[in-house]
Amino acid sequence: MLSDESAAVIEATLPAVGEALDEITTRFYATMFAERPELLDGMFNRGNQASGAQRRALAGSIAAFAGALLADRDARPENLLGRIAHKHAAVGVTDDQYTIVHKYLFGAIAEVLGEAVTPEVAAAWDEVYWLMAAALVAREARLYLEAQVEPGRPWRQWTVVERREETPDVVSFLLRPADGRPAPAARAGQYVSVRVRMPDGVRQLRQYSLSSAPGTDVRRITVKRVHGGDAPEGEVSNLLHRTVREGDELTLSAPFGDVVLDDGDAPLMLVSAGIGCTPMVGMLARLAATGSTRPVHVLHADRSPADHALRTETHDLVERLPDARLVEWYESSADRGGPGARSGQMLLEGIDGPALPADATVYLCGPLPFMREIRGQLLRLGVPARHIRYEVFGPDLWLADAQS
CATH class of the missing domain: 3.40.50.80 (Nucleotide-binding domain of ferredoxin-NADP reductase (FNR) module)
Known part of the structure; x- marks a missing residue:
């Protein structure tokens, strides 16, 4: 629950912070990756960084969460938090990384807003951040438990048992767990992260929906080649199209995703x-x-x-x-x-x-x-x-x- 003191400060400063969020998140990511480049290896999608999509999503999420707290301090925007938690679990986010993000995010806020960030303003936004972080950590812990994987370690090796050319720009990969153990439980509509090592040695992740019924040990992902020449957002799909063949292994996360087929009987x-x-x-x-x-x-x-x-x-x-x-x-x-x-x-x-x-x-x-x-x-x-x-x-x- 957001305190009365912080609520008053957030309500007064939300318009100014909201207008500056794009600049704040730009500085946040630039500084964090300059000082912690290892986070781009197997965690953050550098295609989304290059396009600005991740920056805009983060800015919108922060503003949305703060606005939701002001509307009802006892409530949480469940759709927003659930969607983020599933995305985080699918890439292996851990509790300690919220402390890293806090350091660089609040450093960026201080740089952009300068003297406007009084101790009271900093404390109020700090409260918002940790309320959001605590809610996400709790959800992610439940997701890891349900998936029966260690927090931050959702990965498993899968063998490509068949490659199918669906269209000139789309290929399907049928996969089976490389260790011979049963495939993890999944629900129709969920996705997995695929982690691959790029030619420069950096590992990159992309999410692909399961395009087959989840009830068997053979799972399928279907990958569309993203065109754009040297644009980084297409680097993983193009690598998979060019190099992955039957008998190869891919690193996949456990299935995650909150948009799943319901069990009712409605149309x-x-x-x-x-x-x-x-x-x-x-x-x-x-x-x-x-x-x-x-x-x-x-x-x-x-x-x-x-x-x-x-x-x-x-x-x-x-x-x-x-x-x-x-x-x-x-x-x-x-x-x-x-x-x-x-x-x-x-x-x-x-x-x-x-x-x-x-x-x-x-x-x-x-x-x-x-x-x-x-x-x-x-x-x-x-x-x-x-x-x-x-x-x-x-x-x-x-x-x-x-x-x-």
Whole structure:
């Protein structure tokens, strides 16, 4: 609970701090990595550092948490904290690293705001930071316990048993635990971190959804090559595409992620674009494996049928479900998409056949602009906001923005 004294200070200083957060987080990361370069080896995504995505997500999360405390000092923004905790556990964050972050973050605050950071201001924001850190540490401890891994050590070696070329830019890797022990428990919709050593010796992490049903010892991840020449954000996907073959080993984390298929019987809407289809295919595979009879609307948008990864498998899984319906939108070549394929952008209004169920649980995955647009369409169609869940590949800029 935020103290009365600190609440008054945070309320008075939040606008100024919020305006300076981008500069604060820029200095924070620059100073921390200059003095602790080992954190870029196997922990932080340098592609997100280069693009500024991690900086913006951190700034938004801090402002969102502070704002939530002011709105209700006894409450916590559970969506924000849960999402961050899962991301942290998937890369092996440990308790002591919060002390490191505190040192450099508050050093950056003092540098940027200067004399405005009085002892009272510093103490109030310190209280906010440690309230957020304590909440995350507790959640991450539970996640590590549930995953049956040591805190900060979620890693395990997996052997590639098959490599499948899905499209010219998408490849799937089927993996089995290299030690022969059973695969860890997973839920449909979760992701794993893949840790690889880059040519310069630095280890980098990326998250990939499990694109297969989680009930077997063979798991699948499906990786889209990120184009951009020498852009660092594509370095891991390009390395995996170029170098990983059957018989190789990959280092994977235990499965994490809070956007998972629920166990109820309410109608489902699985809405995706591009490589955002991967968690949806995992959910469909789970539904088919359990003989589900739930009504399911599967809606997907892509550039063309040839670019639609796991398209044939998606069609097969939909056919196996007794009350499932698939609608696809393609920017081009929709005529080659088969019966029912549509041209252009996804438009939910006017879909032929059964109406989209307003009581459905909706799962979204794809580029942020796509998800924002589809969420707006869903709200206009009467789907409650609380029924809409989404997965983001990378720092969650949407949640940070929405909470602020």
